[in-house]
Amino acid sequence: MDVIELLPRLHLLRFPVGQAYLWSDDAELTLIDAGTSGHGRAIADAVAGLGRAPQDVRRVVLTHFHEDHVGAAGEFAALSGAEVLAHALDAPFVRGELPGPPPLFEEWELPIHAEAARQLPDGPPLP
Template sequence: MDVIELSPRLHFLRFPVGHAYLWRDDDGLALIDSGLPGSAQAIEEAVRTLGHHPADVRHLVLTHFHEDHVGGAAEVASWGDVTVHAHRAEAPFILGQAAGPPPDLLDWERPLLERVRAGMPASAPVTPVRIDRELDDGDVLDFGGGARVLAVPGHTPGSIAVHLPEEGVLFTGDTVARTMSGEVILGVFNVDPARAVASLRRQAELDVEIACFGHGEPLTRDASRQLKAAAARIPAV
């Protein structure tokens, strides 16, 4: 895993699959997503490298239930006074009470998903994690000057994005992605492709300088323009 500074308060934790992000306030840290199972040790090392203690993590925001985003969550949640946040529609899956729905794959996505699965590293099963706050659209979280929750369903039923309006930062989870060539695209493997498109269009309306994706390199400047361009390229499903 690589630790990359995107701004003085924001660091990108680059994993082979399922990136995470650390936001730093004066009174503690917020972690957005937690990687595959087994990722918590690398996240802890990143926190210490940045001059903090694991107990400084105050918020853990889970953008959706997929294993490459919630895999390290149970361990991170045990580090101290950590509030675990997720949308209420994702709660049954994150808590281990129900299996999450499979994607409604487009024809071109089927071979891509097979290649992704073949390249996934072996990992332990996901340990269910408690949820301290079940989120709804428009909720505001106590970090980053007021982190606004956007319900952006489509990739999963309860996918969320997190927008820091005062900082011009957007965390998209897997609702938006960026290819290896740098193109911003609609996230793939969606349970409801039409709603996923609508969710991308909603995020493209935001005033954003930095966009942080679950897959692909983050954008560190002029993100709004590139999000709008991505939305314009996509026909309605």
């Protein structure tokens, strides 16, 4: 995973598939999205690499329910104690209570999606 400073208070966490953002608001951090399953420890290590503790992340804000945005949210929350926030309409999909609706792609998006899906980890998301 790459960690790229975009602004003094904003870092991009770039995963093999997807990305997340880490926002610093003085004493607290906010993680925006969490990448795919299996990246919780890598996120914690990235936070530590920036000189902060994973417990400084107070919240994980999920932009939507797709796996490349929410997969590691629970895993990172278990490591850091962060609260996970999602829109009420996305919450049942994020919690795994319902399968998310399939995406609707334009023809040109199909090969991009196929390549991204090929790189996702196999099996169910990690707890």
